[in-house]
Amino acid sequence: FFSLFFFIALVVCVLILQFLKLQQMRTQLPPGPAPLPIIGNLWLLDFKLHRETLTKLTNIYGNIYTLWMGQTPMVVLNGYKAVKDGIVTHSEEISGRPLTPFYRDMMGEKGIFLTSGHTWKQQRRFGMTIIRSLALGKNNLEHQIQTEACHLLDIFATTKGKPFDPHTFIVHAVANIICAVVFGHRFSSEDESFSKLIKAVYFVIYFQATIWGRMYDAFPRLMHCLPGPHQKVFAYNDFMHNLVMKEVQTHERQNASDPQDLIDFYLAQITKTKDDPTSTFNKENMVQTVVDLLLGGTETTSTTLLWALLYMVQYPEIQEKVQREIEAALEPSHIISYEDRKKLPYTNAVIHEALRYSNVTSVGVPRQCVKNTTLLGFHVKKGTLVLPNLHSVVYDSEHWATPGKFNPNHFLDFDGNFVNKEAFLPFSAGHRVCLGEQMARVELFIIFTNLLRAFTFQLPEGVKEINLEYILGAILQPHPYKLCAIPH
DSSP: OHHHHHHHHHHHHHHHHHHHHHHHHHTTSOOOOOOBTTTBTTTTTTTSOOHHHHHHHHHHHOSEEEEEETTEEEEEEOHHHHHHIIIIITTTTTOBOOOOHHHHHHHOSOTTTTOOHHHHHHHHHHHHHHHHHHHHSTTOHHHHHHHHHHHHHHHHHHTTTOOBOOHHHHHHHHHHHHHHHHHSSOOOTTOHHHHHHHHHHHHHHHHTTSHHHHHHHHSHHHHHHSOSHHHHHHHHHHHHHHHHHHHHHHHHHHOOSSOOSHHHHHHHHHHHTTTOTTOOOSHHHHHHHHHHHHHHHHHHHHHHHHHHHHHHHHOHHHHHHHHHHHHHHSOTTOOOOGGGGGTOHHHHHHHHHHHHHHOTTTTOOOEEOSSOEEETTEEEOTTOEEEEOHHHHHTOTTTOSSTTSOOGGGGBOTTSOBOOOTTOOTTOOGGGOOTTHHHHHHHHHHHHHHHHHHEEEEOOTTOOOOOOOEEOSSSOEEOOOOBEEEEO
């Protein structure tokens, strides 16, 4: 009995000391809810970063507050003013990327997305340069997107107006655009490697948001040895790396003098910088950079397109207005290009509103301070996690007339001209702005406009309700749905 009493007393003392230590640490950070020992504020968040919970907390603590993810404090920035101060004004200071144990064990500090400092700067600058030059090349990016849009139209036409789920077809089209950029070719939808690649992308992106993902981050050493879904994700990750490595070997054998895709350019860069001791250009970083682009460019764009089609079904009057504008501005035989957005202000506004309203990346990805800084007057130390809550920007009532409604007029002036908004940051901003922003914009415009020109989208007969709730994950997906594509 005495030993049990002693053990309980010891645990209580440890918890009290932990609590006092947390209180002392809190005084050096922006205000926020009081953390409990061990679990911090996780109980308050229901162990998930729900955007609605973060919004409620701004009513109590203001636009900058601290949440404790277990023992780790995270400064949350809310609203356009606070987020801009963090990611634009202090872009350099909070350009770091924290590595969770799961991502560290799976990807290491390689590539673009999860690196910081010198490696990240070199890889990112190079990636941006290559994507720009591929956009301008003779077999350019826009041409690849138009090719995929045509394939998608053909597939939708085969449904002959009957109900179908567009998910797989759209994901395949978007994934093939990325494949054309990095590998220089597209895959047939029957290709087994391609189907497995799509599954791998899905699993790797969504695993972190599951209970297993959080368990892995809490107990990485233990989980690494145990069976479970996390082992499947590691196997999928290995498959992706092996697939990319095979593509690299094919490129090496061809030894292209005229680079056509990202791997060609990267191999040339490795050769060019082989004697530079500061170079981070090597095969490991190349493979991870390609994997980063496959992960970053597939689910986000395809999910936004799925939301956009769902909104067209939900708001048939908006769909009709888009179709009338396309019909009036473009000849039926005209191949739609990104330049056409200037002739289609309403269509462009609808696409922007789909990006804003669906906001598929939810609250965004945490950053890390790489040096001491001040955010909205609060001192934030080097190493502190910072979450610029992007949802709070694209739903900021000071910048949007009806943030909670799907309203294309957010992007139109009184004369119906398209206007961009400073608080439109679905791709983030500053040093960590989405690498594929321009590519995603071109994809969304060309694919959406082609689909709306060719079809009217309707609910299947007898279906009255549309579920506009999202499925919580790393990317916010709509619930699976079926629609009918009625040819014009």
